[in-house]
Amino acid sequence: MDVGSRIRYFRKLYNKTLKEISLDTGLSISFISNIEKGIKKCSLENLEVICSAIGITLSEFFNDNLPPEIEELISIAKNLENDKLKTLLTVARSLKAEQKESK
Template sequence: MDVGKRITELREAAGLTTNRLANLCGLSQSFIRSVELGEKGITVESLRLVCDTLGISLRDFFDVPDEAEIIGSDQIAALIARLNVRQREALISFLKTL
């Protein structure tokens, strides 16, 4: 698995820029970008910060969905992309209760 690409996928699905993700998880934007580009590795601790910020577990991070799930995920991502930041945060809070 390409960890950097996975971070990019999840970050974009959440509607976050690298700068916003970095600010929210307390890491530098240049570090996040370097990891996404495969130029640097990431520690478990830093990956946990990224996952916590994205509202997912480490298990979810490494659980790559099959093609049928991706199709549904694309539709969900498109709907989420229409939300503003406050709406996305509310949605994430709601989903964490499920």
């Protein structure tokens, strides 16, 4: 797994700019960019603060078993207000029940 590519992937998925990550972490834009490009190594400590700034956990960062659609859905859900999140959950449960009935 290429750590820099994963950082870039999640940063873009969560619509975060290098500047935003830099401001939230205290790391320079060029340092983060160089990590993404594979020029610089990323310590676990820096990775943890970068993930936090993106809005993901280290566990989410290292879990590469989820399809991109699920990761996008999680990204969207994390940014919803509570009432909208409940609506999304209701829709998802309804779709799940509908799928069970059709089998």
